Amino acid sequence: MKEKGLLIVISGPSGTGKGTVCKAILDKNDFWISVSATTRSPRVGEIEGKSYYFLAKEEFVSKINNDDFLEYAEVYGNFYGTPKSKVLEMIEQGRDVILEIDIQGALKVKDNYPEGVFIFILPPSMVELKNRITKRGTETPESLMTRFKSAYKEINYVSKYNYAVVNDNVDDAVRKIESIVSAERCRVDRMKETIFDCKEGLMHEQLYD
C-alpha cells in the first residue's frame, strides 16, 4: 500500500517572500498547489481553476454549510476559502499538496487537519522586511508602522507551527523546505504501510522458508 501525501502549509507575515518561495518550490517539485475559491469578481488575466475558483455567493455559502472548506474568511465583503475535497483527494492518492496562506487561515487549517506540515517563513532581517514593504511604494509612514507592529505580533504565532524557515535566500529556503518534506515522509507515524509491509515480509520468510 502507498502512504498518503502531505499537506504542506506555507505561511508567515506579509513581506517575508512566501509567495516567491512557493513559486520556486513548485518549479522544482511535483507538488499539487491548492487553488482557493472566492466570491470576488475575476480580474483581467485571472483564470478560473488556476487563479481561483470563482463562485457565486450562494454557492460559497452552501459549501460552507456542507463543511467543504479547510478554512474560509470574509474580507471586505468577499469570501475566500480553501476547498477541502480536492485537497483530500490528492493526499489520498499520495500527492503532496502545497497551500500558501496567511497566518489566520493556516491556524484554521491546523484545527481541521492537524497532521499537516506547518511551515512559518521568517523575514531574513527586519531591515530587509522594511525595505520589502517600503518598495511596494503604497505605504505612508503611519501605515508602515502599523504593518511593522502587525508583523511583530504575527511572529509570535510561529509557536503554533512545526517548522520555521528564515528566507534570507530563496534557494536556501527552498532546500530547507524540500528537506522538511523529505524528513516528514520518514516520520514513523506517516510510515504505517511501509512498516506493515516490512513485518509482513518477515512473517512470510519465517513461515515458508
Added chain:
Amino acid sequence: MKEKGLLIVISGPSGTGKGTVCKAILDKNDFWISVSATTRSPRVGEIEGKSYYFLAKEEFVSKINNDDFLEYAEVYGNFYGTPKSKVLEMIEQGRDVILEIDIQGALKVKDNYPEGVFIFILPPSMVELKNRITKRGTETPESLMTRFKSAYKEINYVSKYNYAVVNDNVDDAVRKIESIVSAERCRVDRMKETIFDCKEGLMHEQLYD
C-alpha cells in the same frame, strides 16, 4: 546566540546495515561521533578514544554512580556505555552528534535525552536481511530462525522512534538522514534563539528608525 546541536541516534535491528550507513554519513558531514566506553580488553588494532574508551571496572562503576552515562549495559560480564559529558559539551557548542546504538540502548538514551532525534533503520526487505545475516556464515538454521524472530520483535520498537529509514540503498538512506537533520534544525522548538533575534531586530527597527 547559536542554537544547540542535535543528538542523532541511529539504531535498528542487527543486519539492517546501520553501521555502513553511519560511516557513509560521517564521510560526508561534519558530525561528531560518540565513542563508547567499555570494560572489556582492547583487541588488536583498537585505539583508545577512537574504537572505545577502555576503562577499568571500578572506573566504570564510579561513572555509573556519578550518572555519567546516557545509557549503559552489561553484556557477558563486560560493561558498555555512552559517556554523557562529552556528548552534552559538543551539543552545547552547536555540533551535531551521531550515536550508533542498538535498540535497548537507544530507548535508554531517549529516557535521558528525549530531545534527541531517534532514527530507526529498517531492513530493505526480509529476503535481503536474511541474506545479510546468512552471509556472515556463523549461523546454524536454528540460530538463523532465532535471529529472525528477534528481528521481527525488534521492528515493533520502531513506534518509539521519530523517524524510520528503509536502507534499500546506502546513498538514499544517507540522503534521507541528511534531510532529517536539516529539517530538525528548522523545528520551531529548536529555533528559540533565531526567533528571539528576529523579534529583537523588529523591536529595534520600531523604536529607533
